[in-house]
Amino acid sequence: MLVLLFFIIAFHITSAALLFIATIDNAWWVGEDFFADVWRVCVNTTNCTEIGEHFADYSTLQAVQASMILSTILCCIAFFIFLLQLFRLKQGERFVLTAIIQLMACLCVMIGASIYTDRRQDVHSNNYHFYHLTSEGRYGYSFILAWVSFAFTLVSSLMYTILRKRK
Template sequence: MLVLLAFIIAFHITSAALLFIATIDNAWWVGDEFFADVWRICTNNTNCTVINDSFQEYSTLQAVQATMILSTILCCIAFFIFVLQLFRLKQGERFVLTSIIQLMACLCVMIAASIYTDRQ
């Protein structure tokens, strides 16, 4: 049982780290002379433009930004609730709330990836 709990803790920490990296990383879309992510578009590795409300053609990227941030927050909340439930639940009870929140985080990532893939 301790091995299973160790794997679940490792899963939560790994998924949170990967979500932070995927949200912050600037290499979602890399070409010959440019790279782009959900925060900015860079050409010639020097001319970077931040994506904000002035870019109407990139307005869907704000939905990707929001869902990626939401998924990262939900993943961190799920880990926090898991740790709380680990010490508060009676032996044999299940971590239903943690799993529901983690599944919502996964759904947010899938929505963000779907929007980004469709628009780019």
């Protein structure tokens, strides 16, 4: 049981770390001489511009920012609630509250990554210059980590749903 508990804690911490990296790091959309995320655009690795109201689709990027931040916060809250429930729950009870909060984190990261994917597909299909750069580029590792963290938080919420407090 102790090994299972360690695995679940390590899995949750890994999920939170992936969410932090995906939210903070500047590699959602990368090209040969630029990289961009939901916070700023950097050209030639030295000229970085914060994304503001002067950028196209700023309100869409704000939705992605909000959902990624909310998913990270919810994942951390779920971990602390899990630790509290670990010591407070009676034997045989399930970690339902932790599972619900982790599922909400999962949905938030899915919403954020889906919105970004949808806007990127619109940009590519319409040949629209997103971030005032050409649409030539590819999804970066932060974007991929966002989808991986979606899967991790989903699996984690399912584990908490199934998990019962035992001796």
